[in-house]
Amino acid sequence: MVKKNVKIKINVNHLTGELEWFTKVLDERFKQYFNPGKRTRDILKITPPVFKKGSSQYAEFIDYYQLSIPERIVLILSLTPHVQPHLLDVFFTRNQKFNRGFTEFGGIKGEYHGGFLPTGETAMFILAGNNIERRIDFSYIFGREHFFYKHKILQLQTSNENEPYLSGVLRLSEEYVDYFTSGKIKKPKFSLSFPAKPIETKLEWSDLVLDEDTANQVEEILTWIEHGHTLMDKWGMNKRTMPGFRCLFHGPSGTGKTLTAGLIGKLTNREVYKVDLSMVISKYIGETEKNLARIFDKAENKGWILFFDEADALFGKRTSISDAHDRYANQEVSYLLQKVEDYDGLVILATNFKSNLDEAFARRFQSIIHFPVPKPAQRLKLWENAISPEAILDKDINLNQIANKYEVTGGSIMNIVRFASLKAISNGENIIKNKDLQEGIIREFRKEGKTFS
Ligand SMILES: Nc1ncnc2c1ncn2[C@@H]1O[C@H](COP(=O)(O)OP(=O)(O)OP(=O)(O)O)[C@@H](O)[C@H]1O
Numbered sequence: 001m002v003k004k005n006v007k008i009k010i011n012v013n014h015l016t017g018e019l020e021w022f023t024k025v026l027d028e029r030f031k032q033y034f035n036p037g038k039r040t041r042d043i044l045k046i047t048p049p050v051f052k053k054g055s056s057q058y059a060e061f062i063d064y065y066q067l068s069i070p071e072r073i074v075l076i077l078s079l080t081p082h083v084q085p086h087l088l089d090v091f092f093t094r095n096q097k098f099n100r101g102f103t104e105f106g107g108i109k110g111e112y113h114g115g116f117l118p119t120g121e122t123a124m125f126i127l128a129g130n131n132i133e134r135r136i137d138f139s140y141i142f143g144r145e146h147f148f149y150k151h152k153i154l155q156l157q158t159s160n161e162n163e164p165y166l167s168g169v170l171r172l173s174e175e176y177v178d179y180f181t182s183g184k185i186k187k188p189k190f191s192l193s194f195p196a197k198p199i200e201t202k203l204e205w206s207d208l209v210l211d212e213d214t215a216n217q218v219e220e221i222l223t224w225i226e227h228g229h230t231l232m233d234k235w236g237m238n239k240r241t242m243p244g245f246r247c248l249f250h251g252p253s254g255t256g257k258t259l260t261a262g263l264i265g266k267l268t269n270r271e272v273y274k275v276d277l278s279m280v281i282s283k284y285i286g287e288t289e290k291n292l293a294r295i296f297d298k299a300e301n302k303g304w305i306l307f308f309d310e311a312d313a314l315f316g317k318r319t320s321i322s323d324a325h326d327r328y329a330n331q332e333v334s335y336l337l338q339k340v341e342d343y344d345g346l347v348i349l350a351t352n353f354k355s356n357l358d359e360a361f362a363r364r365f366q367s368i369i370h371f372p373v374p375k376p377a378q379r380l381k382l383w384e385n386a387i388s389p390e391a392i393l394d395k396d397i398n399l400n401q402i403a404n405k406y407e408v409t410g411g412s413i414m415n416i417v418r419f420a421s422l423k424a425i426s427n428g429e430n431i432i433k434n435k436d437l438q439e440g441i442i443r444e445f446r447k448e449g450k451t452f453s
């Protein structure tokens with residue numbers, strides 16, 4: 001309890017220091033704005049407080065992202081309504097000439113919030129005043145490439161797309177408000193401390209339709225699950241090789257990658273957890289590592305299978321080190337890869353693209369399994385399996401012909417059959433019509449951006 005209070009105290013101290021600096025910056029901007037021509041100093045030259053590394057969440061954040069002064073101004077501006085809202089009351093100053101607020105200050109008056117809510121325009125006013133060149137220079141802070149946006153830290157919330165982008169309200173994500181103040185992140189529904197969900201399937205192993213090559217490789221995984229322990233412990237391979245089994249599933253969407261992972265779990269009586277990579281990577285400093293460690297620890301004790309979807313986020317990031325921030329993201333990727341390597345259970349990474357996988361990365365996998373678009377024979381099976389036993393196919397439907405003609409995945413077949421079946425039900429029938437099936441096919445092709453022939 002005591003420890004917690006100390007932590008909050010440090011946060012408060014640092015935020016107070018930062019706000020004092022911010023107030024000086026604001027004062028200076030206003031002075032310059034209302035007394036042009038007077039000798040002034042550049043607001044960016046007003047030195048911000050220096051915090052000891054890692055001493056508060058706020059300090060840690062600044063250090064981690066190597067925030068520049070303009071970025072720091074934007075950040076503290078976005079936090080001000082949450083901690084010292086009255087500091088922004090100066091922006092309510094009226095423009096006597098027009099008897100209204102100053103356009104250049106931006107900002108809005110909240111619906112319930114009594115104070116001033118800064119917008120992108122407010123930030124620009126502080127950073128650049130009337131200087132157009134500077135405005136352009138700093139616009140990157142609100143760009144989609146900036147980590148504020150990419151990591152869902154801070155965004156401009158616009159309710160009207162026809163208005164200038166900077167008129168969007170500067171919104172610091174709720175998690176970060178908590179993080180900088182109480183130092184704790186509230187757990188959202190799909191727990192941040194455990195950003196993984198079980199994969200469950202009602203289908204059975206016998207429903208899985210794979211070509212021979214793919215099926216054989218999937219069998220190898222089953223063999224490992226069954227005999228891996230003998231290999232490692234009794235045969236003593238644990239001294240010679242890495243523990244665990246790492247596997248990459250690659251292939252187009254809807255070819256059964258997720259389904260296969262789920263079925264492997266069902267067949268071997270193990271939980272399969274799907275980890276949301278987009279949520280794990282770079283979401284919270286320090287927290288990322290902790291969360292990942294937690295997932296792996298929990299899973300390892302229980303023999304869970306870990307499934308990482310859209311794994312390209314991993315190998316994509318590793319290759320391009322374009323700026324300092326990517327470097328930090330890379331550190332997390334390396335950490336994750338290390339965890340994947342150390343894990344002594346089954347890890348499956350899934351992706352739609354294999355092309356940008358580098359060699360060093362490929363070496364870490366015990367198997368790389370391709371899930372191709374199914375061939376006609378498999379497609380026929382998929383069509384047959386997809387149709388409900390309650391339904392009857394109209395006489396003029398020739399599934400064999402359809403399977404031959406249309407190169408579609410199992411996922412698409414499911415969608416088409418669902419579409420045609422619903423049409424039948426809504427007509428109060430149990431007969432699936434050829435016309436509806438054809439329409440379903442056309443729709444599916446359109447969805448994939450393919451032309452229909
Ligand atoms: N090989 C298959 N055998 C049986 N059913 C399949 C197969 N492929 C797809 N399906 C059906 O399509 C649905 C979607 O497939 P799944 O989610 O496994 O595709 P995916 O390869 O993981 O796609 P994505 O890359 O978009 O994640 C499955 O739940 C299943 O009903």
Ligand SMILES: [Mg+2]
Nearest residue numbers: 257258309350
């Ligand atoms: Mg999938």
